[in-house]
Amino acid sequence: MKNKLEIFKKAQDLLDEPEVQALLDYCEKLEDELIDLKFEKDKNKQLIMLDMIKEVVKGCNAIEKEQAEHERFGYEAPNYQETISNLKRYILSQCRDNQIYL
Structure with missing residues (x-):
């Protein structure tokens, strides 16, 4: 993309024309709006x-709570591999859906 002043490099006198000034002002406004949008x-x-x-922290807290209950009451130990896989799947799906690249 060319700089707007480069377009008039060979016709500098056109920069003094009111219509060209209005066009350049309009371009600048659009550039500002694009920056704001980005x-x-x-x-x-x-x-x-x-x-x-x-959500990941909430999931980790739930696993910690489940582990504490296991230790306290002798429940079956949590399946950490499944939990890790679920968290990873959640993160990757959210990234894909929202076009976030890790």
Whole structure:
């Protein structure tokens, strides 16, 4: 993509025309809106990641609680491999659905 001033490199005198100035101002406004949109998109991904991390922590807390109950009451031990696989599947599906690349 060319810099908007490079377009008028061979016709610098056109930069003084009001219509060209209006066009350049419009381009600048669109660039600002694009930057804002990219920021909002990134911010939304941060919120998605935060939510995903909270869910993982919640899952870890549940496993810790289950382990404590096992030790206290002699229950069957948690299946950590299945839990890890479920957490990994959850994270990868959330990333795929929200186009987050790890």
